[in-house]
Amino acid sequence: MDTKNIMIVGVGGQGTLLTSRILGGLAMKAGYDVKLSEVHGMAQRGGSVVTFVRYGDKVAEPIVEEGQADVLIAFERLEALRYAHFLKKDGVIIVNDQRMDPMPVVIGNARYPEHILEELSEKYTVYAVDAMAEAKKLRNLRTFNVVVLGMAARYMDFSKEQWIEVITATVPPKTVDVNLQAFEVGYNKKGEQTV
Amino acid sequence: MSEKVLMLGNEAIARGAYEAGVKVSAAYPGTPSTEISENIVRYKDCIYAEWSPNEKVATEVAIGASMSGVRSMASMKHVGVNVASDPLYTVSYIGVNGGMVLVAADDPGLYSSQNEQDTRAVARAAHVPVLEPSDSQEAKDFVIAAYELSEKYDTPVILRTTTRLAHSQGLVELGERQEIPDKPYEKNIPKNVMMPGNAIKRHIYVEQRELRMSQDGGRMDINRVEYNDTSIGVITSGIPYQYVKEVLPEASVLKLGMVNPLPRPLIEEFAAKVDKLYVVEELDPIIEEQVKSWGISVIGKEIFTVQGEYSANLLRKAMLGQDVTAVPADVPVRPPILCPSCPHRSTFHVLKQLNLHAAGDIGCYTLGAVAPLNVVDTTVCMGSSISTLHGMEKAKGKDYIKNWVAVIGDSTFMHTGVNSLMNMVYNQSTATVLILDNSTTGMTGHQDHAATGKTLQGDHTYAIDIVGICKAMGVPSVQFCDAFDIAKLRPMIKAAVESDELSVIVVKGPCALLEKRTWLTPCHIDPEKCRRCGMCMKPGCPAITKKDDGSIVIDDTMCNRCGLCEKICPFGAISRL
Numbered sequence: 001m002d003t004k005n006i007m008i009v010g011v012g013g014q015g016t017l018l019t020s021r022i023l024g025g026l027a028m029k030a031g032y033d034v035k036l037s038e039v040h041g042m043a044q045r046g047g048s049v050v051t052f053v054r055y056g057d058k059v060a061e062p063i064v065e066e067g068q069a070d071v072l073i074a075f076e077r078l079e080a081l082r083y084a085h086f087l088k089k090d091g092v093i094i095v096n097d098q099r100m101d102p103m104p105v106v107i108g109n110a111r112y113p114e115h116i117l118e119e120l121s122e123k124y125t126v127y128a129v130d131a132m133a134e135a136k137k138l139r140n141l142r143t144f145n146v147v148v149l150g151m152a153a154r155y156m157d158f159s160k161e162q163w164i165e166v167i168t169a170t171v172p173p174k175t176v177d178v179n180l181q182a183f184e185v186g187y188n189k190k191g192e193q194t195v
Numbered sequence: 196m197s198e199k200v201l202m203l204g205n206e207a208i209a210r211g212a213y214e215a216g217v218k219v220s221a222a223y224p225g226t227p228s229t230e231i232s233e234n235i236v237r238y239k240d241c242i243y244a245e246w247s248p249n250e251k252v253a254t255e256v257a258i259g260a261s262m263s264g265v266r267s268m269a270s271m272k273h274v275g276v277n278v279a280s281d282p283l284y285t286v287s288y289i290g291v292n293g294g295m296v297l298v299a300a301d302d303p304g305l306y307s308s309q310n311e312q313d314t315r316a317v318a319r320a321a322h323v324p325v326l327e328p329s330d331s332q333e334a335k336d337f338v339i340a341a342y343e344l345s346e347k348y349d350t351p352v353i354l355r356t357t358t359r360l361a362h363s364q365g366l367v368e369l370g371e372r373q374e375i376p377d378k379p380y381e382k383n384i385p386k387n388v389m390m391p392g393n394a395i396k397r398h399i400y401v402e403q404r405e406l407r408m409s410q411d412g413g414r415m416d417i418n419r420v421e422y423n424d425t426s427i428g429v430i431t432s433g434i435p436y437q438y439v440k441e442v443l444p445e446a447s448v449l450k451l452g453m454v455n456p457l458p459r460p461l462i463e464e465f466a467a468k469v470d471k472l473y474v475v476e477e478l479d480p481i482i483e484e485q486v487k488s489w490g491i492s493v494i495g496k497e498i499f500t501v502q503g504e505y506s507a508n509l510l511r512k513a514m515l516g517q518d519v520t521a522v523p524a525d526v527p528v529r530p531p532i533l534c535p536s537c538p539h540r541s542t543f544h545v546l547k548q549l550n551l552h553a554a555g556d557i558g559c560y561t562l563g564a565v566a567p568l569n570v571v572d573t574t575v576c577m578g579s580s581i582s583t584l585h586g587m588e589k590a591k592g593k594d595y596i597k598n599w600v601a602v603i604g605d606s607t608f609m610h611t612g613v614n615s616l617m618n619m620v621y622n623q624s625t626a627t628v629l630i631l632d633n634s635t636t637g638m639t640g641h642q643d644h645a646a647t648g649k650t651l652q653g654d655h656t657y658a659i660d661i662v663g664i665c666k667a668m669g670v671p672s673v674q675f676c677d678a679f680d681i682a683k684l685r686p687m688i689k690a691a692v693e694s695d696e697l698s699v700i701v702v703k704g705p706c707a708l709l710e711k712r713t714w715l716t717p718c719h720i721d722p723e724k725c726r727r728c729g730m731c732m733k734p735g736c737p738a739i740t741k742k743d744d745g746s747i748v749i750d751d752t753m754c755n756r757c758g759l760c761e762k763i764c765p766f767g768a769i770s771r772l
């Protein structure tokens with residue numbers, strides 16, 4: 001198999017690390033060679049963060065190059081736009097439809113771009129979900145990552161059973177049930193393609 | 196074949212230490228090296244591991260353990276090597292009894308650092324061999340190889356990593372722990388006491404050792420030649436090796452595992468067999484300049500940058516002239532910020548109100564330098580806030596620093612700040628020093644230190660009393676204040692800067708990521724009372740934003756209920772419901 005390139009982007013503290021580890025675990029279980037690249041340190045303090053997951057028969061570099069990502073999972077709209085140029089021509093974006101203003105916007109030095117999803121849809125296939133709203137319904141805000149992952153699961157090479165197995169093994173034991181519910185919610189959101 | 200697991204580079208280094216039979220590990224946290232110690236803790240039944248107060252101490256702990264006959268490790272980020280360089284340069288002369296490895300984590304691209312220095316340059320100057328792995332599996336294997344070389348050649352060995360290696364995960368095959376018997380300790384003054392007469396002789400040994408390792412390098416498994424099409428040859432190491440494999444799968448590659456000393460005969464042989472020779476190395480032209488000095492022509496930094504991280508696309512452009520980079524959208528940047536409810540924000544808000552400059556230091560509070568706070572004026576290295584302010588006072592007089600304070604975190608104070616404060620007492624400073632005590636090493640992800648009362652393993656221990664140290668040193672005024680009690684903190688700082696005596700104020704407030712105030716409800720703005728004056732937005736809390744219609748709202752999923760905005764609002768419009 002050609003190496004598959006996944007990117008997970010978001011705002012420091014949003015849980016991109018956990019998400020990439022779930023994906024890495026899946027790919028390993030499925031018998032692929034896997035490499036993951038993470039961001040630790042300074043950027044974790046509310047900065048823009050990106051993690052890469054690559055799997056295939058043999059993976060050399062741990063990062064995804066510009067123009068080579070198959071799937072971009074974004075936990076925030078602006079971050080989807082920031083990293084969209086990493087996607088291949090026919091790349092898929094799964095985006096949590098949430099706005100978090102970066103400090104330059106908060107203090108009035110920059111404007112938060114409007115119509116991000118519409119703009120991205122002109123070039124890529126975009127699937128959006130308000131995962132925070134879904135997580136609120138589940139009464140556990142932290143599950144929003146897994147809602148997004150549930151949606152992304154439709155566009156990757158693993159069976160639903162494999163996903164469930166790895167999520168169960170990766171999330172904190174007390175939160176397995178609610179995370180599996182969150183996964184279901186995202187998984188069933190299939191087809192809500194924007195524009 | 197034994198089990199394979201996904202491991203972070205740093206996790207694999209910890210595993211390597213375990214398998215190599217290491218018995219003592221000492222470190223001070225620093226991105227991207229921190230997770231080494233955090234993973235070594237998993238082997239606490241067989242490895243003693245500690246957070247030392249700084250890298251010099253950690254390195255000396257490792258030296259002592261090695262002298263006593265066991266395998267030891269010290270780990271740190273690249274700038275930590277500067278702090279540790281005093282013992283490092285001399286232990287190079289002494290060599291080892293039990294093997295000793297110093298892990299140095301460089302940060303090309305400055306993901307989390309104050310400079311982009313190349314540890315290989317330090318290692319060359321100190322005549323210490325350096326191994327550099329290319330993925331997690333090698334990270335583990337090279338640790339084991341490093342101990343073998345250390346004992347064989349009687350030298351400490353540096354394992355050099357970079358952020359990309361340290362923080363990437365790859366598959367690693369696990370092995371068993373080797374039980375290495377302790378070497379007997381023998382009193383050996385010519386080897387272990389570095390006074391001039393002995394050091395002169397050891398220096399001769401060091402030069403011979405380096406030559407011998409360079410000659411032997413061709414027979415070391417960690418240096419590998421992959422002959423392919425010989426029209427292009429590439430000398431590379433570490434993570435850049437992976438980019439070379441992506442871009443030039445057909446080329447011949449000399450993959451160096453040992454990057455100091457360079458295996459000269461091997462390189463000469465390789466160079467003779469290929470037509471066009473490149474050196475691909477991140478940061479400084481360390482390999483390139485040496486190879487060029489031997490009269491071999493290579494292409495290096497004339498087409499590659501000395502700054503930042505490389506990538507396959509960067510190589511494609513430089514070596515093949517293929518520009519495949521895409522144009523990113525023009526979007527606002529998202530720089531790192533202080534978290535909602537960070538106690539530093541409260542302190543900086545007060546400093547801003549008082550119109551003070553802050554001589555800054557290294558930690559989360561360095562973020563006080565950026566908008567909208569803009570209070571931190573300077574940042575050099577750990578501990579420097581106090582000493583640079585002292586220098587300003589001695590240069591310009593005590594009135595000059597009446598609108599200045601030094602700000603330093605608790606972990607940084609324990610690291611090297613204490614020395615600087617000692618100097619202020621000794622040389623009669625009148626400055627004001629704020630120790631921002633959030634009870635943890637925040638920036639690097641919450642590590643304990645000598646003043647938190649917990650060890651690396653999480654066990655309880657004696658917590659060194661910061662107020663007590665300052666008093667014991669003889670600081671004339673030592674006070675304490677809750678970071679969020681701005682009504683008290685403001686006059687306290689004002690009086691301290693105006694007074695003609697040295698003052699320390701320990702400003703206490705737990706790191707917001709460690710204290711979730713879930714027993715309180717989030718702050719809320721009453722739209723009836725809010726006059727949209729924007730005062731609450733001045734300290735730059737990310738939970739408070741202005742909507743397009745001009746109304747100001749607090750995101751209750753982000754608010755951590757510190758109540759700073761409630762205290763600032765002039766109209767009583769904010770409350771914790």
Ligand SMILES: Cc1ncc(C[n+]2csc(CCOP(=O)(O)OP(=O)(O)O)c2C)c(N)n1
Nearest residue numbers: 225275557558559604605606607636637638
């Ligand atoms: C010599 C050196 N060692 C380690 C580091 C990594 N580092 C950056 S900030 C910091 C300490 C932060 O802790 P503290 O001073 O308590 O401030 P906080 O981040 O908690 O606000 C460390 C260890 C460094 N920059 N330099």
